[in-house]
Amino acid sequence: MTWVNVVTQGILLGGLYALFATGLSLMFGVMRLVNLAHGDLSIVAAFLALAIVDGTGLNPLWTLLVVVPAMAGLGYLLQRGLLNFALRGDDPLPPVLVTFGLSIILQNLLLEVFSADSQGLDAGRVENASVRLSDGLAVGWFPLLTLVTAVAVLTGLQLLLSRTQLGRSFRATSDDPEAASLVGLDHRHVFAMATAIALATVAVAGLFLGVRTTFTPSIGPTRLIFAFEAVIIGGLGSIWGTLAGGLVLGVAQALGAQFSPGWGVLAGHLVFLAVLAFRPTGLLGRKVPA
Amino acid sequence: MPLLEVDRLASFYGDFQALFDVTLAVDEGETVAVIGANGAGKSTLLRTVAGLQDRATGTVAFDGRPLDGVPTHRRLGLGIAMVPEGRRIFPSLTVEENLKVGVVRGRPGRWDLASVLELFGALADKRGRPGSLLSGGEQQMLAIGRALMANPRLLLLDEVSLGLAPLVVRRIYETLPEICGAGATVVVVEQDVGQALAGADRVYCLLEGRVALHGRPADLTREQITDAYFGLGGPGGSSLAPRSNP
Numbered sequence: 001m002t003w004v005n006v007v008t009q010g011i012l013l014g015g016l017y018a019l020f021a022t023g024l025s026l027m028f029g030v031m032r033l034v035n036l037a038h039g040d041l042s043i044v045a046a047f048l049a050l051a052i053v054d055g056t057g058l059n060p061l062w063t064l065l066v067v068v069p070a071m072a073g074l075g076y077l078l079q080r081g082l083l084n085f086a087l088r089g090d091d092p093l094p095p096v097l098v099t100f101g102l103s104i105i106l107q108n109l110l111l112e113v114f115s116a117d118s119q120g121l122d123a124g125r126v127e128n129a130s131v132r133l134s135d136g137l138a139v140g141w142f143p144l145l146t147l148v149t150a151v152a153v154l155t156g157l158q159l160l161l162s163r164t165q166l167g168r169s170f171r172a173t174s175d176d177p178e179a180a181s182l183v184g185l186d187h188r189h190v191f192a193m194a195t196a197i198a199l200a201t202v203a204v205a206g207l208f209l210g211v212r213t214t215f216t217p218s219i220g221p222t223r224l225i226f227a228f229e230a231v232i233i234g235g236l237g238s239i240w241g242t243l244a245g246g247l248v249l250g251v252a253q254a255l256g257a258q259f260s261p262g263w264g265v266l267a268g269h270l271v272f273l274a275v276l277a278f279r280p281t282g283l284l285g286r287k288v289p290a
Numbered sequence: 291m292p293l294l295e296v297d298r299l300a301s302f303y304g305d306f307q308a309l310f311d312v313t314l315a316v317d318e319g320e321t322v323a324v325i326g327a328n329g330a331g332k333s334t335l336l337r338t339v340a341g342l343q344d345r346a347t348g349t350v351a352f353d354g355r356p357l358d359g360v361p362t363h364r365r366l367g368l369g370i371a372m373v374p375e376g377r378r379i380f381p382s383l384t385v386e387e388n389l390k391v392g393v394v395r396g397r398p399g400r401w402d403l404a405s406v407l408e409l410f411g412a413l414a415d416k417r418g419r420p421g422s423l424l425s426g427g428e429q430q431m432l433a434i435g436r437a438l439m440a441n442p443r444l445l446l447l448d449e450v451s452l453g454l455a456p457l458v459v460r461r462i463y464e465t466l467p468e469i470c471g472a473g474a475t476v477v478v479v480e481q482d483v484g485q486a487l488a489g490a491d492r493v494y495c496l497l498e499g500r501v502a503l504h505g506r507p508a509d510l511t512r513e514q515i516t517d518a519y520f521g522l523g524g525p526g527g528s529s530l531a532p533r534s535n536p
Contacts, residue, residue: 165390165391165394168387168390169391169394171380171382171383171387172380172383172391174382175380175382176378178342178362178374179378179379179380180391181341181342181362181363182340182342182362182366182372182378182392182437183366183391183392183436183437184366184367184392184395184440185363185391185392185394186361186363
């Protein structure tokens with residue numbers, strides 16, 4: 001029963017990782033940009049929610065209504081004002097350097113404004129309430145909500161990509177930006193829309209993280225690593241792969257931690273390395289890049 | 291006033307100059323062929339008109355309006371559509387999605403999903419398939435259809451026959467009169483001189499980035515064309531250009 005419990009808790013934790021990985025996966029898929037400031041942006045969202053909660057006393061989950069559009073808007077402006085310029089030319093280095101710099105700037109800005117104190121978002125009763133499934137197996141409502149949200153966000157993204165004009169323009173621009181311009185798509189706008197959606201999912205991830213655990217201005221890079229591992233394990237360019245990658249990472253960490261509390265993160269890294277070594281395209285990644 | 295007016299155009303790839311002083315004009319409703327050997331600058335000419343070539347000097351004017359600084363995606367809105375060399379189908383989009391992806395900026399008119407699929411019947415049965423799984427000829431049809439969806443006033447066709455069987459090429463060229471009849475002015479770049487001359491009102495021959503010859507196919511002899519094509523008529527071959535009105 002212990003193992004069933006461990007795996008269950010791992011899957012629920014994996015929901016959060018999948019939520020984190022979604023935006024990273026989308027941005028890489030559309031514009032081949034690895035956003036090193038991804039984790040820090042999620043922490044920005046968490047602090048934004050914290051500021052609203054402190055000011056109004058609302059439940060942090062309600063602040064999603066403000067934080068998600070705000071982060072989406074920030075994403076659009078960030079892409080149009082900065083990242084599009086870093087993506088000019090074929091050199092892969094400028095986007096990496098620019099987002100690395102952005103990561104450092106964001107951490108220090110948060111430090112200036114909010115200090116280095118650990119903060120948390122208090123979502124009230126839902127945070128600790130759980131449902132008992134059987135002897136020795138209980139599931140927390142909040143982790144369950146996180147997983148359900150992750151599945152909903154990824155399903156929504158999949159539908160957007162496959163059914164809408166915006167999704168078509170993402171795929172077309174990803175395939176061939178020059179041919180996309182010939183059919184009237186402005187890649188600068190298409191990229192900015194992708195980043196806006198990516199940061200909207202990042203906002204959800206950051207807020208759920210803030211409710212689940214405490215956060216400080218400097219923990220962004222750790223979230224980035226977990227998101228990055230989830231994307232690689234699942235397979236680049238695959239939406240369901242991102243979900244699978246998050247779940248595998250969550251289960252690996254939970255199992256590792258069961259053996260010894262210090263092994264949780266290590267076990268996640270080992271699974272990540274094993275995937276890179278034996279199945280570099282990821283669990284659900286495309287065999288041949290199109 | 292010509293629909294497309296190219297004046298003393300020069301175009302560069304880095305330090306390499308691909309076009310020198312190219313001047314040409316295309317009237318509304320005409321079909322103009324641009325021929326020339328490999329590397330003569332034909333594709334560069336079309337790419338510059340479409341706005342894909344940012345290192346260029348001289349002027350390109352469309353409907354009397356200079357296109358300096360107008361990006362490619364806006365030129366489509368003005369009515370310039372291009373079928374690029376190599377077809378450049380979006381592999382992760384289905385046939386239908388390839389056609390629909392471009393309709394945002396297009397102009398209203400004769401062509402829509404239904405009429406394009408009717409023009410290219412071979413695509414209608416495969417509309418749910420990924421574009422990458424089509425045959426070369428079908429991909430070419432899809433590329434032309436994708437450009438038509440914007441209802442262009444000027445359609446630029448780059449190397450339509452490249453790598454296709456003669457029968458397929460003929461079938462594709464048979465659709466040109468219908469496309470022109472729907473109001474499009476067409477500029478075709480071709481290596482297949484016979485094909486180009488058969489369908490065109492006028493022809494320009496490029497040689498090493500310069501216009502070596504232009505005129506109506508009926509007014510040009512085979513020798514003139516061969517000389518201009520291969521540059522056999524003396525330095526640069528430009529002396530061969532007839533002084534007749536374009």
